[in-house]
Amino acid sequence: MARYAQVHGSVALITLTNPPVNALSAAVRHGITETVTRALRDPEVKSVVICGENGVFCGGADIREFAKPMGGPPLVPMIAAIEEGDKPVVAAIEGVALGGGLELALGCHYRIAHTKALVGLPEVTLGLLPAAGGTQRLPRLIGIAPALDLITTGRHVAAQQALKLGIVDQVTDQSTVDVAIQFAKQVVGQPLLPRKLSTQPTPCPPDVDILLEEAMTQVKRRARGAIAPVACVMAVRAAATLPYRAGMQKEQELMATLFRSSQAHALQYCFFAQRAVGRWKLSSGAHSGNSKPRPVSKAAVIGLGTMGRGITVALVKAGIAVVAVETSDKQLQMGKQIVSEMLKREAQKRNETPRLDLIRFTTSMLELKDSDLVIEAVFEDMPLKKQVFKELSSVCKADAFLCTNTSGLDVDELAAVTKTPELVVGMHFFAPAHVMKLLEVVCGSRSSPEAVATAMYLGKRLGKVSVAVGNCPGFVGNRMLRPYLEEANFLLEEGATPELVDGALEEFGFAMGVFRMSDLSGLDVGWRIRKESGLTGPDVDPSDPPRRRQGQRYSPLPDLVCEQGRLGQKNGRGWYLYDKPGGRVATPDPKIHQLLEEYRLKHGIRPRRVDRQEVVERCLFALINEGFRILDDGIAAGPEDIDMIYVFGYGWPRHRGGPMFYAGMVGLPKVLERLEHYWQAHPDVPHLEPSALLRRLVDSGSPPIDTWRDFLQRPHSQL
Ligand SMILES: CCCCCCCC(=O)CC(=O)SCCNC(=O)CCNC(=O)[C@H](O)C(C)(C)COP(=O)(O)OP(=O)(O)OC[C@H]1O[C@@H](n2cnc3c(N)ncnc32)[C@H](O)[C@@H]1OP(=O)(O)O
Ligand SMILES: NC(=O)C1=CN([C@@H]2O[C@H](COP(=O)(O)OP(=O)(O)OC[C@H]3O[C@@H](n4cnc5c(N)ncnc54)[C@H](O)[C@@H]3O)[C@@H](O)[C@H]2O)C=CC1
Numbered sequence: 001m002a003r004y005a006q007v008h009g010s011v012a013l014i015t016l017t018n019p020p021v022n023a024l025s026a027a028v029r030h031g032i033t034e035t036v037t038r039a040l041r042d043p044e045v046k047s048v049v050i051c052g053e054n055g056v057f058c059g060g061a062d063i064r065e066f067a068k069p070m071g072g073p074p075l076v077p078m079i080a081a082i083e084e085g086d087k088p089v090v091a092a093i094e095g096v097a098l099g100g101g102l103e104l105a106l107g108c109h110y111r112i113a114h115t116k117a118l119v120g121l122p123e124v125t126l127g128l129l130p131a132a133g134g135t136q137r138l139p140r141l142i143g144i145a146p147a148l149d150l151i152t153t154g155r156h157v158a159a160q161q162a163l164k165l166g167i168v169d170q171v172t173d174q175s176t177v178d179v180a181i182q183f184a185k186q187v188v189g190q191p192l193l194p195r196k197l198s199t200q201p202t203p204c205p206p207d208v209d210i211l212l213e214e215a216m217t218q219v220k221r222r223a224r225g226a227i228a229p230v231a232c233v234m235a236v237r238a239a240a241t242l243p244y245r246a247g248m249q250k251e252q253e254l255m256a257t258l259f260r261s262s263q264a265h266a267l268q269y270c271f272f273a274q275r276a277v278g279r280w281k282l283s284s285g286a287h288s289g290n291s292k293p294r295p296v297s298k299a300a301v302i303g304l305g306t307m308g309r310g311i312t313v314a315l316v317k318a319g320i321a322v323v324a325v326e327t328s329d330k331q332l333q334m335g336k337q338i339v340s341e342m343l344k345r346e347a348q349k350r351n352e353t354p355r356l357d358l359i360r361f362t363t364s365m366l367e368l369k370d371s372d373l374v375i376e377a378v379f380e381d382m383p384l385k386k387q388v389f390k391e392l393s394s395v396c397k398a399d400a401f402l403c404t405n406t407s408g409l410d411v412d413e414l415a416a417v418t419k420t421p422e423l424v425v426g427m428h429f430f431a432p433a434h435v436m437k438l439l440e441v442v443c444g445s446r447s448s449p450e451a452v453a454t455a456m457y458l459g460k461r462l463g464k465v466s467v468a469v470g471n472c473p474g475f476v477g478n479r480m481l482r483p484y485l486e487e488a489n490f491l492l493e494e495g496a497t498p499e500l501v502d503g504a505l506e507e508f509g510f511a512m513g514v515f516r517m518s519d520l521s522g523l524d525v526g527w528r529i530r531k532e533s534g535l536t537g538p539d540v541d542p543s544d545p546p547r548r549r550q551g552q553r554y555s556p557l558p559d560l561v562c563e564q565g566r567l568g569q570k571n572g573r574g575w576y577l578y579d580k581p582g583g584r585v586a587t588p589d590p591k592i593h594q595l596l597e598e599y600r601l602k603h604g605i606r607p608r609r610v611d612r613q614e615v616v617e618r619c620l621f622a623l624i625n626e627g628f629r630i631l632d633d634g635i636a637a638g639p640e641d642i643d644m645i646y647v648f649g650y651g652w653p654r655h656r657g658g659p660m661f662y663a664g665m666v667g668l669p670k671v672l673e674r675l676e677h678y679w680q681a682h683p684d685v686p687h688l689e690p691s692a693l694l695r696r697l698v699d700s701g702s703p704p705i706d707t708w709r710d711f712l713q714r715p716h717s718q719l
Contacts, residue, residue: 001016001017001018001027001028001031002014002015002016002017002028002031002032002034002035003015003017003031003035003053004035004038004039006042006044006045007181008181008185009044010044010045010046010047010185010188011045011046011047011048011049011181011184011185012035012038012039012042012045012047012048012049013048013049013051013177013181014032014035014036014039014048014049014050014051015051015052015053016028016031016032016050016051016052016053016057016058017031017052017053018053018062019053019054020054020056021056021058021059021060021095021096022052022053022054022056022057022058022059022101023058023059023060023061023062023063024058024060024061024062024075024100024101024104025062025065025072026062026065026070026071026072026073027072028062029072029073029074029075029078030072030073032050032078032104033073033078033081036048036078036081036082036085036089037081039087040081040085040086040087045087046087046185046188047087047088047089047090047184047185047187047188048087048088048089048090048184049089049090049091049092049177049180049181049184050082050089050090050091050092050104050105050108051091051092051094051176051177051180052094052095052101054095055094055095056094056095056096057091057092057093057094057095057096057097057101057105057117058096058097058098058100058101058104058105059096059098059099059101060098060099060100060101060102060122060123061075061099061100061132063126063268063271063272066259066264066268067268075100075103075104075131075132076131076132076133076248076252079103079104079106079107079132079133080107080133080198082104082107082108083107083108083109083196083197083198084196086192087188088109088110088184088187088188088190088192088195089107089108089109089110089184090108090109090110090111090112090180090183090184090187091104091105091108091110091111091112091180092112092176092177092179092180092181093105093111093112093113093114093117093119093159093168093176094113094114094116094117094176094177095114095116095117095118096117096118096119096120096156097111097113097117097118097119098118098119098120098121098122098156099120099121099122099123099130099134100130100132102119102120102121102130102134102167103121103130103132103133103134103137104132105119106133106134106137106138106141106197107133107137107197109187109192109195109196110169110183110184110187110195111167111168111169111170112168112169112170112171112172112176112179112180112183113159113162113163113168113170113171113172113176114159114171114172114173114176115159115160115171115172115173116159117158117159117162117176118156118157118158118159119156119157119159119162119167119168120150120154120155120156120157121134121138121150121151121154122154122155122156123154123228124151124152124153124154124228124229124232125154125267125271126228126264126267126268126271127226127227127228127258127261127263127264127265127266127267127268127655128228128255128258128259128264129151129228129231129232129235129251129254129255129258130151130251131251131252131254131255133198133248133251134151135147135151135232135235135236135238135239135247135251136198136235136238136239136244136247136248136251137197137198138150138151138167139202139236139239139240140197140198140200140201140202140203140239140244141166141167141197141200142165142166142167143202143203143205144202144203144204144205144208144211144212144236144239144240145205145211146165147236147239148211148212148215148232148233148236151232151235151236152215152219152229152232152233159171170183198244199244202239202240204240208240212233212236212237212240215233215236216230216233219232219233224506224509224510224511224653224655225507225508225509225653225655226263226509226653226654226655227258227261227263227655228258228263228264228267228655231254231255231257231258234250234254235247235250235251235254238250238251262665263655263656265657265665266654266655266656266657266658266661266662266665267654267655267657269640269643269657269658269661269705270643270644270647270654270657270658270661272640273640273643273644273658273661274465274644276638276640277465277466277467277468277640277641277644278456278460278465278466280441280452280456280468280637280719281637281719282443282449282452282468282719283634283717283718283719284449286449286452287449288453288456290449291449291450291452291453292450292453293450293453293454293456293457293458294372294399294401294450294453294454295372296320296372296373296401296454296458296461297320297321297372298320298321298322298323298370298371298372299315299320299321299322299323299371299372299373299374299375300322300323300324300325300368300371300373300374300375301315301322301323301324301325301374301375301377302325302365302374302375302376302377302378302388302392303325303326303376303377303378303379304324304325304326304331304332304334304335304336304338304339304377305335305377305378305379306431306432307377307405307429307431307433308324308335308375308377308405309335309338309339309342309433310342310429310431310432310433310434310435311375311377311405311429311433311434312324312339312359313339313342313343313346313433313434314429314433314434314462314463314464315462316343316355316358316359317343317346317355317434317462317463318461318462318463319355319358320358320461321358321359321360322358322359322360323359323360323362323367323368323371324336324339324359324360324361324362325362325363325364325365325367325368326361326363327363328363329363332361332362332363335361336361339359340354340356342434343355343356346434365391365392365395366395368392368395368396368400369395369396369397370397371396371397371400372400372401373400373401373403373454373458374392374396374400374401374402374403375403375404375405375427376388376389376392376402376403376404376405376406377405380406380407380408380409380529382409382410382413385404385406385409385414386413386414386417389402389404389414389415389417389418389424390417390418392418393417393418393419393420394419398419398420399420399423400420400423401423401424401425401451401454401455402418402420402423402424403424403425403426403427403455404424404425404426404427404442405426405427405428405429406426406428407428407474407478408473408474408475408478408479409473410471410473411424411425411426411442411444411447411471412444412445412446412471415444415446415447421444421446421447422446422447422448422451423447423448423451424444424446424447424451425441425442425443425444425447425451425452425455426440426441426442426443426444426471426475427439427440427441427442427455427458427459428440428441428442428475428477429464430477430649431521436648436649437463437464437465437648437649438464438465438467438477438644438645438648438649439455439459439462439464439465439466439467440467440469440475440476440477440645440649441455441456441459441466441467441468441469442469442470442471442475443468443469443470443471443718443719444471445471445718452468456468465644465648467636467641467644467645468637468641468719469635469636469641469645469719470633470634470635470636470717470718470719471635471718472630472633472635472718475635476630476635476636476641476642476645477645477646477649477650479626479630479635480623480626480627480630480642480646480659481623481650482626482687483622483623483625483626483687484514484619484620484622484623485514485518485526486555486622486685486687487618487619487622487687488501488514488515488615488619489555489557489558490553490555490618490682490685491610491614491615491618491619492555492557492596493547493555493557493599493600493603493605494605494607494608494610495600495607495608495609495610496610496615497588497592497593497596498513498515498516498575498576498588498592499515499576499588500610500612500615501513501514501515501615501619502514502515502516503612504612504613504615504616505615505616505619507612508616508620508653508656509652509653509655509656510651510652510653511651512651514619515574515575515576516575516576516586517651518558518568518574518575519568519569519574519575519576519578519586520568520569521568522567522568522569522570523558523561523562523566523567523568523574523575524562524567524568526558527558527559527562530558530559534549534550535549535550535554536556536559546603547603548684552684552685552686553682553684553685557596557599560595560599561574561575561592561595564595569582569583569584569586570582573589575589575592576588576589576592577589577591617674617678618678620659620662621663621671621674621675621678622675622678622687622688623659624659624660624662624663624671625671625675625687625688625689625690625691625694626687626691627639627642627659627660627663628660628691628693628694628697629691629693630642631660631693631708631712632691632692632693632712632713632714633713633714633717633718634712634713634714634717634718634719635718635719637709637719638708638709639658639660639661639705639708640658640660642658642659642660643657643658643659643660643661644658646658646659660705660708661705664702664704664705667702668694668697668698668702669698669702671694672690672694672695672698675688675689675690675694676690692713693708693711693712693713696711697711
């Protein structure tokens, strides 16, 4: 909808009204078309201001409408009618002008923004391009290079920078609408043609072809298989090389292809899933709507290792005071130095002063007595963690939240040693903790709604996507990772190389294949866990054949690699060879190939040709299968939760929507058929046995992903 008012006698004020972000729904487009026509026809009206209700100009097209047949007036002629009119139209931008919202503003003759406003063309993040003239008008306004940057990244630009780029004409910290109304009165009578962007030539540098070629190469490298960024470059090329009309034609053609693509569906699913996971619900009936977080102004971090340092930095960046505890002065000094450097680097990036004053470094737990919330990040060792939790329970104030960053240990077992098990939750960050956007909030069986709400809200304050999960070994993300890693190892046994497996997964869209990722994390981490669980080392049952453990197929290959002193990137040798210890340049290592050949010979394995399709199916369908089990066990509330965990924590390509969405796209019957096939070939690998939920869904006709919750055996039971 759009409200119409005549102000100051001669100015028509059109206000978009569609809370919360004034998205351009059919009703709003209808309202704009009608009110603009009225203003242009009314002889008393000399100029027009368009603004949005509640301090938000417009969040763009209504994304929810994309899944339905399009009705109402289309955006392109609506915006053209504004631009073609003979009365000056001023956009008064408060809050945001994004996507179709900015395209609407670009059709206006002038743009005035509030200092706090943000503008941008984020369509690429939804698998689309700005198809209401954005790819043709923005380059005409600000030039090819900056337009390419904004359109291919979708990044938001703050008002001051928008002014520098020439996107807006004026920035104000007063009432934007009042300033725009005054402005609209002043510009009456001034020539309008130069303000009609579609009539203007695109300013092109002499080397525009090279510029566009370089942009295309760069975008293809970054896109990891996403098609929208490539289409964006093609559309901007059209703005540089074709007249406006032909450019618009190209924009529409490219959009038509993108609009129907599975990638656009996946990215739009991610947009809503990211917001949906914030609305958590526990089996007790408590949910985000009825459970209030408690404020956290003083936090504490126990252990300043890899994770503790990142968590400290994340807390300080959010303005939260931290007491950081280590075991010895030496460890403390080392932690302090690294945290200080990290904070300085972070502050430098944002042109701010590092808030080192917010941290108190200490070796004494007694300093925790006024902390509101404590995050434990000591070694992954249950007896040690229990000892720490006992101590926390006696030194902290009675209502302090006690959180653990364990990557998979039992949160209930830790809670049981405290006096306040209801205040214990898992806050599972991902490395590097100040960068990675995911936080798994692990709800123990006794965690109170207030504790869950506080951890979820704290995650949000730290800029994370917080997902509530149940308590089981590995929670959601790491539990699903196990079959993925195991399948990758089995493929090496059967004939693949690390580079073949990684190549297939990187072609699928992962930033890093499984072996490069393992090298980065450190191969000794998994080795230690396998030793502790008796899978390798002196505790192995001597009656187990070499490639079987606890009745299942087992690959000792990763153990052999570690035994050779190859610990990954950190010491320059792992599944790959690196340029130097800690170096990032990975090259295939003939010694690993030799190790694989000798291993196969020793175990009588005849290597066979493994193709990329098998890599993707074995690794990813095994991971997805575990995802179905997690859903059925009530460890994740819905497929969106799993998908957001993989997109934000494990580098799953967003344009494939997350593992569960991907399964739906591939087709559940196909996933089931391939799992059956591989399970028959490898009956000693239980994770290949199709899960009961997958079978139920296929038996029920493979319903759409948003109805899967109706088929769960124990919905939310562990949350
Ligand atoms: C051949 C076909 C031709 C089609 C032509 C298409 C032409 C185009 O050019 C296409 C487009 O405009 S695509 C849309 C581009 N706009 C965007 O991507 C902005 C999306 N929104 C945001 O970034 C943040 O919500 C924003 C920054 C705006 C606000 O952030 P907040 O953190 O304050 O609030 P959120 O929690 O994100 O959002 C509040 C509620 O609003 C919903 N929402 C936001 N933007 C929407 C939008 N554009 N359409 C529909 N719903 C939208 C959002 O989902 C949330 O609702 P709940 O999920 O129910 O909480
Ligand atoms: N490294 C990773 O990628 C991830 C690790 N985690 C989990 O985070 C926790 C910590 O892991 P990392 O930081 O990698 O370990 P780390 O080995 O780098 O650091 C552990 C730190 O805890 C300190 N510490 C040990 N006992 C202590 C005590 N009683 N009081 C105070 N400090 C003590 C040690 O001196 C050391 O600095 C583990 O539970 C791990 O499973 C979770 C997510 C990712």
